[in-house]
Amino acid sequence: MDALSDVLRAVRLTGAIFFDVNASEPWVAETPHGDTIVRSIFPDADHLIPYHVITRGTCWAGPVDGEPLHLSAGDVVVFPQGDAHVLSSAIGMRKEPNVAIYRAPKDGHLPFAMSMGKGPDPAHIVCGFLGCDARPFNPLLSALPRVMRVSDRSGGAIEVFVRMAVAESDARRPGGAAVLGRLSELMFVDVVRRYLETLPADRTDWLAGLRDPFIGQALGALHREPARDWTLADLAHEIGLSRSALAERFTTFVGQPPMQYLANWRMQLAANDLLTSTDTLAVIAERVGYESEASFSRAFKKIVGRSPGDWRKRTA
Numbered sequence: 654m655d656a657l658s659d660v661l662r663a664v665r666l667t668g669a670i671f672f673d674v675n676a677s678e679p680w681v682a683e684t685p686h687g688d689t690i691v692r693s694i695f696p697d698a699d700h701l702i703p704y705h706v707i708t709r710g711t712c713w714a715g716p717v718d719g720e721p722l723h724l725s726a727g728d729v730v731v732f733p734q735g736d737a738h739v740l741s742s743a744i745g746m747r748k749e750p751n752v753a754i755y756r757a758p759k760d761g762h763l764p765f766a767m768s769m770g771k772g773p774d775p776a777h778i779v780c781g782f783l784g785c786d787a788r789p790f791n792p793l794l795s796a797l798p799r800v801m802r803v804s805d806r807s808g809g810a811i812e813v814f815v816r817m818a819v820a821e822s823d824a825r826r827p828g829g830a831a832v833l834g835r836l837s838e839l840m841f842v843d844v845v846r847r848y849l850e851t852l853p854a855d856r857t858d859w860l861a862g863l864r865d866p867f868i869g870q871a872l873g874a875l876h877r878e879p880a881r882d883w884t885l886a887d888l889a890h891e892i893g894l895s896r897s898a899l900a901e902r903f904t905t906f907v908g909q910p911p912m913q914y915l916a917n918w919r920m921q922l923a924a925n926d927l928l929t930s931t932d933t934l935a936v937i938a939e940r941v942g943y944e945s946e947a948s949f950s951r952a953f954k955k956i957v958g959r960s961p962g963d964w965r966k967r968t969a
Contacts, residue, residue: 657845657863660876664785664786665786666783666785667695668840669784669830670763670781670834672767672781673780674777675775675777676768676777677769679743681741682741683747683748683750685755689752690755694755698785703732703781704730706778706780707726709776709777710725710775711776712724714738715800716799728804730801732801734794734799736800742770763829779818783838789957795859796860797848797860810840810843848860857905859906861906867894867899868906871903876918919943923938923961924957926940927965
């Protein structure tokens, strides 16, 4: 099992390209924190990841409380933690964000076309969002920084994404919003993979664990068979380490012992099933490795803080 793909699937990653922007100097646009607009864009998500793709010209982009980056055509900037951020033609510009524009259109047609300024040679920026579950357990989010920047000017996947996104935006064909959404998701996966490739050798977190020869195997095994009656000894034998060595190495990279990680991941799978299926608690309990509905409910309440029934009925 590819643990990264498994996580992206289980946290219900959903993408949408929202704005197609032409901006002439001077210009500034400010995006509010994702928590304030996520439900307006993705009603079923609880976390928002904004991104911007520069297809022509240059701009500055960064969190409202951080240092801006200078971006040019071919750059992608992603804000995995949903930080409020500013895009502008010059450093230091600010503008009160217009929260009202972050609404899914009634006719379903995306992206919105926007123009700022009236000068020559405007910058062109494709702006989108990714929605996902942060709760009860999303190990990827905790391993990502506040800002990710990736450049692609050599015909790679991101450049292909940009060309297709611009073509779909211009054509406005039926099904275009769905195509653009899937393109967003593919682009994000590629950005994460590129970020993983740039991590220093001494980095220790969940993403770095994926490339570690032992922890990568351990994560793959747990994600491949989450319902298996795993013990630390079983997992250690599976990957060829002693129990103590595995426990120490796994905790160093992942931040928690293997069996605790497994328990948390089971609850993420169960939480997803509770929201997206009509299966009974007994069926879901068995699917994630619990012998009885009662033991599953106790574990779910302990880890998630809510009963499975309350989670299934959640509206916030």
